[in-house]
Amino acid sequence: MEFRYLGRSGLKISEITYGNWLTHGSQVENDVATECVRAALDVGITTFDTADVYANGAAESVLGEALKGERRAGLEIFTKVYWPTGPKGHNDVGLSRKHIMESIDGSLRRLQTDYVDLYQAHRYDTFTPLEETMQAFADVVRQGKALYIGVSEWTADQIRAGAQLARELGIQLISSQPQYSMLWRVIEDEVVPASRELGLSQIVWSPMAQGVLSGKYLPGQPLPEGSRAADDKGGAGAIQRFMRDDVLSAVQNLKPIADDLDLSMAQLAIAWVLQNDNVAAALVGASRPDQVRGNVKAAGVTLTADVLTRIDEALGDVVVRDPAQTAANAPKKRPA
Template sequence: MQYKNLGRSGLKVSQLSYGAWVSFGNQVDAKEAKSLLQCCRDHGVNFFDNAEVYANGRAEEIMGQAIRELGWKRSDIVVSTKIFWGGPGPNDKGLSRKHIIEGTKASLKRLEMDYVDVIYCHRPDISTPIEETVRAMNYVIDHGWAFYWGTSEWSAQQITEAWAVAERLDLIGPIVEQPEYNLFSRHKVESEYLPLYSNYGLGLTTWSPLASGVLTGKYSKGVIPSDSRFAIENYKNLANRSLVDDVLRKVNGLKPIADELHVPLAQLAIAWCASNPNVSSVITGATKESQIQENMKAIDVIPLLTPEIMEKIEAVVQTKPKRQESYR
């Protein structure tokens, strides 16, 4: 496993990480979680991602219980969670000072931890002034409940505004963004955020490298396996959006490239994400140890992605975003 600095910070995260979205609390219980997390550690993963909204808090409880029972040394791992959707009440959601502080405390209680290493604003909150959010995130850091803060699915403009507030008030700005990034979702990482990497040293922990499993090739025939996430009732709308003919045709077009490298399609797709120098860590998901073992082999695929191979991939997917003139 390789370790990269999280943006311009001194925090080192494994190039591949593990996230609890969908799996923990929906498909995986605490006993299964222990074996999955240990499998990740055995492969050098030190970064584990969660959120208050995952399985309505149950994902944090499962991760916290599993880590406690595994007896890991806290300083050996990097744990993150995200705040935005904490419950049904009017103040249980969003990025107000009230919810950030109460939500953080509730997450730490569920995780059975004194602190998380990174805490994210899970979405932008247009109903709360960015200054209020920046001040609240710094309050969380000042109290030792988190060491760093970041954003998830914010626009470049919103991140820039947050940094402007932080610099004006001599506070800490967001050091990391967590966007979706895969062969079919590229605009933010490869175009919109370009100025942020140099201006603020922004790091990325990207999610959905396999486009919710589409890039494994298991849906290529239009059949949804019963043990896949698209078979879960809550994710059937996502399946309808994702499994379109054009996407499946491109997935099939990538298979010969993976075959040429003698690797599974999933490893090619994960390695492609990790090869972007602006990506600090690629968050993977898995419900089986065998999936983790396969995903982790993507590290060995990264050196195989020569310019020639990257051009072949581009020729198939044709998803490279056009760079705006001002970013050149």
Template sequence: MKYAQVGDSGLVVSRIIYGNAITHGDQVDESAAAGCVRAALDSGITTFDTADLYAGGRGEEILGRALAGVRREELVVCTKVGRWARPTDTNSGRLSRKHIAESIDGSLRRLGLDHVDLYQAHRYDAATPVEETVAAFADIVHAGKAHYIGVSEWPAAKITEAVRIARGLGVELIANQSQYSVLWRVIEAEVLPASRASGVGQLVWMPLAGGALTGKYRPGRSVPADSRAGATAGGAKSIGRWNYLDEKVLAAVADLEPLAAEAGLTLSQLAIAWVLGKPGVSAAVMGASRPQQVLENVEAVDITLEDELLRCVDAVLAPVVRSDPALTLDPLGPAASL
């Protein structure tokens, strides 16, 4: 494993972060989840990411139990607030002071912790002033319930604004969790430059495009029944909403295989090494349903891609890459409902 500081902060994370979106509490049972977490720990992963949204809170509960007994100082635990709208709670899914203050306590209870290392605002909430959101986060840091704050999928101008407000309140906003892969490059034009200028590091999610960059999905073929896209519990919806199973996308990905093979890499390793090699990217957040997937992902941290290979990758994927910075403003809508 290799490690990196997040942006300009002093926080050090493993370059592969174990994340449990969709898997824990949805697609894998708790014993399988615990096995993946153990494989992550054994491979040197120190950093774990979850959210109050995942599996309706069960994601935090399962992760907390899986990490029980591990020396707290050796872990970096991250969670998020926002986007989880309960039909009976009109304030849920927001980044208001009320919801943030209540949600941190719920997350800590489910995780079995007295603090998290990084607390993140899960998607930008245009209905709540940035000042209110950041002030609520600052109070959580000052109360000792979180060490650092971050955001997830925020537009460039709002990241810059939030960093300025946070520093005025004596706290550091250090991370933006953003979707980023060889197929999804919407942060490159605006978010990456603004983040680097403000000292904010990217913790990128979906670097394998929901599995489309592993080669498991083939153009013209049905998705494997045991794959994430073949699962009914969230996986198919998650991958399908980004068009990663489009025939043109899958055909382009298939054309990457000879390039990866020539370099002695799997498609997954090529895709992970690509994002980790980008300036401004501190780490990649990755889930797993089997321990072997964790081990293969970790191998990518030692890979440096040659310039010629990078040019060939760009040429192959150019027709299907999505790079419109407007897509940063959450094309999925303001909140996810249960």
């Protein structure tokens, strides 16, 4: 395993980070989820990312149980707050002081830990003053419940405003967690330059574009049984933007490139995001332990400039690059 510094901090994390968005507490049984976590530990992954909203807290609980007994100082545990949780009452959502202070305690209890290494704003809350949000995060840090603060799917302007307030409050905003893959490059023009300037790095989710870049979905063919695109528990909705025949055809053009490098298409996709020097880690989930063992082989892979050019040519105009997509995909009203 390779390790990278997270932002302008002294914290190192594994460049392949285990995430449990659509798996723990929902897609796979708890014993299989635990086997996946054990497999991650066995191959050298030390960083684990979750959120209170995943399976309404169940994902945190499964992860906490799976990591029980491990040396806490040898792990980096990340979680997030924003989306509706618990009984989904009128204050069980957003980035108000009330929701943040109550949510961190719930997350720590489910994760069976005294602190998280990184506490992240899962989205930007347009209904709560940013000053209130950042002050609450600062208090969480000062209480020792989180070591660092991060954000997810914030625009460059929102990151700038948050980073300035964090500095004024004496805490470190060190990370951004956006979607990023060969097919979805919307962070490159604005979020990444702002992050470099401010001392944040990216922890990217969906480096395989919800599994599309694995090559298992073929244009004009039925969906593979048990695949994410066929999942009615949330996976199908997240993957739909990539399930067009032109995209699926372009993705198949990547297979000769992966074969030439003796990589699977999934490994090529993960290695690609790690070529960006502002990316600290690629978030990778798994529904089987063998997926973990396969994905980790992308760590430390270097892709030459010629290979990167071949990838761009293979995908052509199906790549989404518009930086406005970050704001366009943000919640337009507070979720209920």
